[in-house]
Structure formats: C-alpha cells, structure tokens
Amino acid sequence: xxxxxxxxxxxxxxxxxxxxxxxxxxxxxxxxxxxxxxxxxxxxxxxxxxxxxxxxxxxxxxxxxxxxxxxxxxxxxxxxxxxxxxxxxxxxxxxxxxxxxxxxxxxxxxxxxxxxxxxxxxxxxxxxxxxxxxxxxxxxxxxxxxxx
Numbered sequence: 001x002x003x004x005x006x007x008x009x010x011x012x013x014x015x016x017x018x019x020x021x022x023x024x025x026x027x028x029x030x031x032x033x034x035x036x037x038x039x040x041x042x043x044x045x046x047x048x049x050x051x052x053x054x055x056x057x058x059x060x061x062x063x064x065x066x067x068x069x070x071x072x073x074x075x076x077x078x079x080x081x082x083x084x085x086x087x088x089x090x091x092x093x094x095x096x097x098x099x100x101x102x103x104x105x106x107x108x109x110x111x112x113x114x115x116x117x118x119x120x121x122x123x124x125x126x127x128x129x130x131x132x133x134x135x136x137x138x139x140x141x142x143x144x145x146x147x148x
Contacts, residue, residue, distance in 0.1 A: 018059030019105035021074070023047060024146035026056055031148055033111045039118045046114075047142040048134035049127055050074050058110075059103050073102030075114045076127070082113055094120060 021029070027047055030036075036043045053076040054060040062071045069080035069088050077095070079088040085099035095113035102110045117126050124130045 018057050020058070021050075021056040023051070023056065023142065024148075026050060026074075027143055027146050027148060029107065030111065033108065035111065035115075038115060039123060041118065041124055042139065043148075044139040044142045045124060045130070045134055048137075048139045049124060049130045051142065052129035052133040053127060058105050058107060061103070070099065072099045073104075073110050074107055075102070075110055075117075076129075077102050077110065077113050077117065082117060 027043055030043060030046050035041075035046050038046075050056055053071075054074045056074060058074050060071075060073065060076065062076060064070065064078075067078075067080060069078050070085055071078045072083065072085070077083060077099075079085040079091055079099050081092045082095045083097050083099035083102060084091045084093040095109075095116050097109060097113060102113065104110075118124060124135070
C-alpha cells in the first residue's frame with residue numbers, strides 16, 4: 001500500500017512538471033510556427049523574449065497584485081488583456097482562450113496568442129523584459145549554433 005501511495009505521489013509530481021525548452025529546440029518550434037520575421041521581428045528577438053520572460057519554462061505564473069492580473073506561460077501573457085483565468089476582474093480576453101492553455105507543454109496556442117499581442121499592440125513593446133533586455137540590442141547570440 002505504501003509503495004502504491006509513493007507511486008501515486010511520484011505520478012502527481014511528474015504531471016505538474018514544466019516543460020523547459022532548450023534554446024535551439026524552442027527556436028525550431030517557433031520557426032515552424034512562422035515566427036521568423038513575424039511583424040518585422042526576428043526569431044532572435046522571440047527567443048530573447050522567452051528567455052527573459054520565463055527562462056523557456058511553459059509553467060511560469062507571475063502574479064501582479066498591483067495590476068490585479070497574472071501572466072502565464074513561456075511568453076508571460078497577461079490575464080488582463082489576452083486570456084481569461086477566471087479570477088481577473090473584467091478580462092478583455094483578446095486571444096479568446098483560458099489562461100491555463102498558455103501553461104501547456106505544446107506551445108501552439110501560446111504562439112498564436114503572442115502573435116496577436118504583437119499584431120494588436122505596439123509590436124513586442126508589450127513585454128517589459130523585451131524592452132529591457134532585447135530591444136535595440138544585439139540579439140544574434142540567441143540563435144548561435146542552432147543550425148536552423
């Protein structure tokens with residue numbers, strides 16, 4: 001019985017583990033999803049953004065008590081404007097998705113929503129980390145040795 005309980009706890013632990021992408025692995029996925037040059041932004045910019053927003057981790061959740069919102073997933077997409085988490089007051093939900101979708105290991109929906117953010121907003125300026133760490137900087141190192 002104890003072994004069965006331990007196995008159950010182990011399975012629970014495994015199911016909540018996040019997918020943390022390798023830099024080049026993420027670049028290949030993003031390239032397949034049309035992120036190269038999307039709205040004028042290089043793939044290097046997208047990888048820089050994901051690095052500094054989430055460390056390439058799909059399950060990052062960041063609460064913003066001052067704004068009464070939460071950011072979700074690999075791109076840290078915010079519940080105030082882009083998704084509905086069921087707890088943010090009067091969300092716009094411009095991507096038309098539940099925020100929990102942004103925490104999935106399959107980042108297809110996260111990419112679609114990130115594209116919408118860039119299309120509807122002032123490009124990548126929607127992300128504070130991109131403005132601070134990537135904008136007007138040499139981001140070529142983010143694809144170094146990726147062999148795309």
